[in-house]
Amino acid sequence: MKEALGVIELVIFPGFLFLSWLALYFEWVDRKFYAKLQYRYGPLHTGPKGFLQPFADFVKLLAKEDIVPAAVDRFLFTLTPIMMLALSFYALFYIPIVPIVRDVAFGAFEGDLILVIFVLTIIGFLKFLAGWGSTNRFSAVGAVRTAFQLLGYEIPLAVALLTAAMGAGTLNISLIAQKISTDAILASALLPALAISVICFQAELERIPFDIPEAEQEIVAGWLTEFSGRRLALFRFATDVELTLAAALMAALFLGGPYGPAIPVIPVQVSYFLWFMFKTTVLVLVLANIRTLFARLRIDQMVHFSWRYLIVAAVAEAVFIQALLAMGVIA
Amino acid sequence: MLEESERAIFEVPIGPQHPALKEPILLLFKIEGDTIVDVMARPAYTHRGVEKATEARNYIQNIYLCERVCGICSCIHTLVYTQGVEKLADVEPPPRAKYIRVIMSELERIHSHTLWLGVAAHELGFDTLFYYVWRDRELVMDLLELISGNRVNYAMSTVGGVRRDISDAVAHQIKKGMEILRKRLDVYTEVVEKEPTLRKRVIDVGKLSPHDAVALCAVGPTLRMTGVKRDVRADDPYQAYDEIPFNVATYDTGDVLAQIIVRVVETYEAANIIDYAIDHMPSGPIKVKVPWNIAPNEIITRGEAPRGELFYYFKSNGTEKPERVKIRTPTLGNIPAVCEMLKGYHIAEIPIVFAGIDPCLSCTARFAFIDERKGKSWVWSGDQLRTYRRKYYKRYGR
Amino acid sequence: MAMESELAGAAVRKPVTLKYPFERRDVPPRFRGRLAWDAEKCVGCGMCVQVCPAFALEMVGKGPMAELRYYLNRCVFCSQCVESCPRDALSMTEEYELADYKHKVYEFKRG
Ligand code: SF4
Numbered sequence: 001m002k003e004a005l006g007v008i009e010l011v012i013f014p015g016f017l018f019l020s021w022l023a024l025y026f027e028w029v030d031r032k033f034y035a036k037l038q039y040r041y042g043p044l045h046t047g048p049k050g051f052l053q054p055f056a057d058f059v060k061l062l063a064k065e066d067i068v069p070a071a072v073d074r075f076l077f078t079l080t081p082i083m084m085l086a087l088s089f090y091a092l093f094y095i096p097i098v099p100i101v102r103d104v105a106f107g108a109f110e111g112d113l114i115l116v117i118f119v120l121t122i123i124g125f126l127k128f129l130a131g132w133g134s135t136n137r138f139s140a141v142g143a144v145r146t147a148f149q150l151l152g153y154e155i156p157l158a159v160a161l162l163t164a165a166m167g168a169g170t171l172n173i174s175l176i177a178q179k180i181s182t183d184a185i186l187a188s189a190l191l192p193a194l195a196i197s198v199i200c201f202q203a204e205l206e207r208i209p210f211d212i213p214e215a216e217q218e219i220v221a222g223w224l225t226e227f228s229g230r231r232l233a234l235f236r237f238a239t240d241v242e243l244t245l246a247a248a249l250m251a252a253l254f255l256g257g258p259y260g261p262a263i264p265v266i267p268v269q270v271s272y273f274l275w276f277m278f279k280t281t282v283l284v285l286v287l288a289n290i291r292t293l294f295a296r297l298r299i300d301q302m303v304h305f306s307w308r309y310l311i312v313a314a315v316a317e318a319v320f321i322q323a324l325l326a327m328g329v330i331a
Numbered sequence: 332m333l334e335e336s337e338r339a340i341f342e343v344p345i346g347p348q349h350p351a352l353k354e355p356i357l358l359l360f361k362i363e364g365d366t367i368v369d370v371m372a373r374p375a376y377t378h379r380g381v382e383k384a385t386e387a388r389n390y391i392q393n394i395y396l397c398e399r400v401c402g403i404c405s406c407i408h409t410l411v412y413t414q415g416v417e418k419l420a421d422v423e424p425p426p427r428a429k430y431i432r433v434i435m436s437e438l439e440r441i442h443s444h445t446l447w448l449g450v451a452a453h454e455l456g457f458d459t460l461f462y463y464v465w466r467d468r469e470l471v472m473d474l475l476e477l478i479s480g481n482r483v484n485y486a487m488s489t490v491g492g493v494r495r496d497i498s499d500a501v502a503h504q505i506k507k508g509m510e511i512l513r514k515r516l517d518v519y520t521e522v523v524e525k526e527p528t529l530r531k532r533v534i535d536v537g538k539l540s541p542h543d544a545v546a547l548c549a550v551g552p553t554l555r556m557t558g559v560k561r562d563v564r565a566d567d568p569y570q571a572y573d574e575i576p577f578n579v580a581t582y583d584t585g586d587v588l589a590q591i592i593v594r595v596v597e598t599y600e601a602a603n604i605i606d607y608a609i610d611h612m613p614s615g616p617i618k619v620k621v622p623w624n625i626a627p628n629e630i631i632t633r634g635e636a637p638r639g640e641l642f643y644y645f646k647s648n649g650t651e652k653p654e655r656v657k658i659r660t661p662t663l664g665n666i667p668a669v670c671e672m673l674k675g676y677h678i679a680e681i682p683i684v685f686a687g688i689d690p691c692l693s694c695t696a697r698f699a700f701i702d703e704r705k706g707k708s709w710v711w712s713g714d715q716l717r718t719y720r721r722k723y724y725k726r727y728g729r
Numbered sequence: 730m731a732m733e734s735e736l737a738g739a740a741v742r743k744p745v746t747l748k749y750p751f752e753r754r755d756v757p758p759r760f761r762g763r764l765a766w767d768a769e770k771c772v773g774c775g776m777c778v779q780v781c782p783a784f785a786l787e788m789v790g791k792g793p794m795a796e797l798r799y800y801l802n803r804c805v806f807c808s809q810c811v812e813s814c815p816r817d818a819l820s821m822t823e824e825y826e827l828a829d830y831k832h833k834v835y836e837f838k839r840g
């Protein structure tokens with residue numbers, strides 16, 4: 001029985017199928033809200049209110065011609081899209097989404113936060129490799145920008161995420177989430193860290209104002225320029241999964257993830273689901289709102305900004321949490 | 332300083348097809364690290380032979396041909412064209428027609444400048460501003476549609492006057508529209524003043540000194556943003572501009588921010604001009620008759636298009652068709668200046684600096700050949716073109 | 730962040746996009762659409778053919794009973810022919826959805 005449930009948890013709910021649905025759902029929310037704020041409709045005709053549009057886009061790209069230019073590094077060109085998708089999914093299994101077998105995430109262990117941070121860095125690095133392997137000039141410029149951007153956001157992101165672990169006293173994401181959901185003081189003390197990680201994830205996901213590596217007007221599609229057809233579909237889908245990962249991770253570390261005050265009458269698993277969807281959707285809306293507010297920065301301005309302000313803020317927040325711990329305000 | 336061959340210089344071609352460019356032009360950049368060392372521009376991708384085609388059409392037909400030199404400045408092109416033909420035939424349009432022409436060309440300036448502001452925001456990756464500005468631009472487009480019937484090619488000026496009158500009801504609506512427009516412009520001025528990410532990208536970017544601007548024959552807002560006060564409307568008033576008071580907008584920093592400010596101020600000014608022109612519009616006929624054949628004559632004429640000075644040269648030969656028409660559009664004048672503006676900046680700044688001159692390339696292409704290696708330049712005549720065409724089709728088939 | 734207050738307005742208002750084939754704008758009063766010809770009034774003077782910048786009109790026959798051929802795909806909707814016609818035999822309709830795969834030629838016939 002336990003094994004069967006485990007397989008279900010891996011494959012169907014909240015496994016691959018549910019996560020794929022979730023990724024497309026978040027893309028839809030993101031696009032729809034972004035359009036709404038700009039007096040547009042966004043996706044409209046495929047499915048109710050265009051809900052199936054991201055899926056239709058994915059299928060359409062799969063059917064398109066997949067061109068491999070003669071000069072590219074074939075190995076990297078094939079490997080990077082698959083790896084990026086696989087790694088984004090992989091990291092999601094360490095994050096509590098809707099736990100059904102145990103009360104924690106599918107792959108939870110002490111120290112999984114470090115693993116997830118590591119995977120996030122690898123994903124950034126894969127983008128660099130994808131661009132570099134394309135040997136296109138625009139891709140090369142995009143790849144270099146990705147690498148620079150990684151230098152910019154990686155440290156504040158890691159510090160901000162680890163601050164949550166510091167506050168909760170564990171490196172297990174599920175346990176952190178459980179602790180946060182019951183400790184309002186800790187949760188509110190961690191809000192600055194949440195803000196920092198929202199900004200850093202905006203950079204990780206390459207969205208305005210940090211869409212520098214794929215700045216359309218400057219370098220066509222940046223590191224993505226040479227990809228088409230299936231590979232582009234995989235990359236786009238991987239980006240959606242990465243968005244899911246970002247939203248789920250922030251929800252777990254700072255907002256308590258699926259754990260929250262029990263909702264009367266309904267079973268606990270359903271309340272997990274509702275809490276999770278509510279928190280992550282709000283986070284995606286915040287990310288989409290940030291996207292509408294700014295002009296794109298230049299790469300040096302971005303690195304400058306993150307080293308001068310973000311890192312300082314992240315470290316200050318960590319010190320603040322340590323001080324609270326030392327004073328015994330939070331346990 | 333290393334020798335050219337030792338430095339790591341690589342070439343990045345922007346165009347002829349590139350997402351930042353709305354029209355085809357090739358900008359070949361020599362880039363060292365992330366810094367632009369040199370630019371080579373090649374604009375002639377959209378040669379349509381407009382000047383040649385004018386010689387095969389009569390003066391009436393040519394109005395609509397010249398209107399289509401550019402899609403955005405369709406009013407100023409007909410205005411300067413008809414003004415030229417009137418000069419050629421030595422007739423004077425009635426005063427009311429002059430005022431209507433001014434109102435139309437100022438409405439067009441508003442629509443062109445707001446369009447530019449949107450495009451500039453888009454080039455900076457600020458899509459929200461782009462959508463908002465373009466939404467409010469519809470206001471002016473609707474007014475233009477109300478006056479002329481269509482959105483893009485207004486077909487308002489004709490030789491000897493204008494084709495449609497502006498009734499009092501429409502005039503009232505225009506004034507109301509200008510009120511709303513001013514309020515919306517206030518909002519965008521505030522955004523430009525306050526939004527830090529936007530300001531970071533435009534301040535001290537794409538600088539041009541007044542000296543260079545004059546030396547490189549920059550025109551229009553590209554010249555005025557360096558502080559040089561030069562505007563055909565004020566310096567060589569045409570139509571009713573000598574009766575209408577207005578300020579020539581200038582700014583002195585000469586960067587992209589200055590371009591934005593000059594254009595926004597000009598939009599405010601245009602709204603004022605329109606209000607004034609409506610209040611002071613004389614009554615009377617809107618059109619006079621002009622002879623079908625025009626006696627031999629040769630003139631030049633010009634006007635201030637949204638992008639700068641627009642210049643027409645005419646030669647008539649006593650028939651109903653012109654002997655020669657030469658058009659010099661403002662973008663052509665601004666290309667040497669933009670090449671200078673780009674030097675020393677980063678790849679990331681190419682789109683905004685290039686978009687800064689509000690390039691309109693469809694009007695730019697002229698048929699001159701320059702062979703860099705041999706240092707020769709020549710221009711093809713119509714006959715040579717025809718021979719070339721015949722050979723080309725024989726070789727490649729139809 | 731300067732646009733946040735503007736965005737708040739967008740969140741509650743309807744998008745400005747028109748869902749085109751389902752929603753249409755009103756055509757402005759002076760709109761220039763497809764050309765129409767009134768056989769009763771035309772005297773076959775050929776003025777319209779002479780002024781058409783796009784060579785979109787052609788006379789079929791000669792004299793007062795001449796008929797017109799109208800090449801829709803060439804017409805640039807300038808309405809110069811309408812203005813130049815001494816008998817007001819031509820007018821512009823409000824039709825604007827004229828895109829087609831075929832070259833449309835209208836034979837304006839008498840009777
Ligand atoms: S509207 Fe213009 S282009 Fe069309 S037929 Fe009349 S004159 Fe010719």
Ligand code: SF4
Nearest residue numbers: 771772774775777814
């Ligand atoms: S100008 Fe008018 S009257 Fe003359 S041929 Fe044309 S339609 Fe007929």
